[in-house]
Amino acid sequence: MDREIALAPLWERVKARRRNILILVLVSTAVVAGIAFILKPWYRAETELLPPSEEESGVGVASLLRGMGMPGVKIPTEVAPGDVFMVILQSRGINEQMVERFHLRTRYKKKLMEDAIKELKAHARFKQTAAGTIQISVEDTDRQRAADMANSYVEFLDKFNREVRTSKGRRTRVFIEGRLAETASRNTPELGSPRPRVTSRTRSTPRQSFSTVISPDAEAMPVPGSGCTGPT
Numbered sequence: 001m002d003r004e005i006a007l008a009p010l011w012e013r014v015k016a017r018r019r020n021i022l023i024l025v026l027v028s029t030a031v032v033a034g035i036a037f038i039l040k041p042w043y044r045a046e047t048e049l050l051p052p053s054e055e056e057s058g059v060g061v062a063s064l065l066r067g068m069g070m071p072g073v074k075i076p077t078e079v080a081p082g083d084v085f086m087v088i089l090q091s092r093g094i095n096e097q098m099v100e101r102f103h104l105r106t107r108y109k110k111k112l113m114e115d116a117i118k119e120l121k122a123h124a125r126f127k128q129t130a131a132g133t134i135q136i137s138v139e140d141t142d143r144q145r146a147a148d149m150a151n152s153y154v155e156f157l158d159k160f161n162r163e164v165r166t167s168k169g170r171r172t173r174v175f176i177e178g179r180l181a182e183t184a185s186r187n188t189p190e191l192g193s194p195r196p197r198v199t200s201r202t203r204s205t206p207r208q209s210f211s212t213v214i215s216p217d218a219e220a221m222p223v224p225g226s227g228c229t230g231p232t
Contacts, residue, residue, distance in 0.1 A: 045146035046137045048129075049154055051081040082128050085157060089126050089136070092117065094156050098124075102149060124153070 014021070088094060095117045099105060110116040123139040136153050140146035 040141040042139050042141055043143040043146045044137055044139045045143075045150040046135060047150045047154060048133050048135050049085075049157075050133050051085050082132055082134060085134055086126055086128055088157055088160055089134075089153060090121070094153070094160065095120055097156050098149065098152060101152060102145065124149070 096113065098120060099113060099116045104120055105111065105113070105116045108116055108119040110119060125135075125137045127135045127137075129135060136150050138146050138149040138153070140149060
């Protein structure tokens with residue numbers, strides 16, 4: 001048996017309390033509008049970069065970082081360049097530069113650098129896409145500041161890579177120059193030192209004597225140009 005719902009009693013209840021319901025709706029709308037006007041809007045800026053491959057860079061970025069032993073940057077054994085850049089972007093060194101450049105301790109109202117970095121990480125996101133690119137998104141209440149912060153991540157990443165390569169090249173050059181100087185010092189005699197005596201030894205070869213035995217039955221053969229003839 002189907003149950004019938006009578007709408008008339010429900011309408012009578014709403015009609016009896018229509019004044020309270022209208023006041024509640026108006027107050028809720030005013031509160032939401034006030035919060036929307038008081039709170040500052042947040043803007044999100046996004047940028048995307050394509051990490052260079054091992055062939056394009058000429059040398060492995062991961063091997064450079066492992067050879068340099070950069071503090072605060074832990075590189076696994078076998079990684080792709082995109083994974084290396086993701087680690088660098090989230091490193092403490094990059095975040096400290098971001099905090100100092102944009103005065104985020106004052107803006108986030110944080111006294112310690114650790115707290116400011118933690119707040120920055122809550123508003124900055126890094127994602128590696130399936131195409132191999134890295135997406136950087138930063139949120140801030142100021143539109144221009146959000147865009148500047150996203151571009152600064154790319155700038156600091158490029159600066160970090162150039163410093164690592166320069167340091168590696170400088171260390172290699174110093175090592176090679178040291179080895180060349182050490183080799184040159186070994187080959188050059190010191191002043192006042194006696195010259196080494198050079199002795200030459202000639203190995204004498206004993207002369208060999210050849211004796212010719214002529215048997216009585218042998219016939220002398222003429223030697224061309226000797227003017228000798230055989231017996232007549």
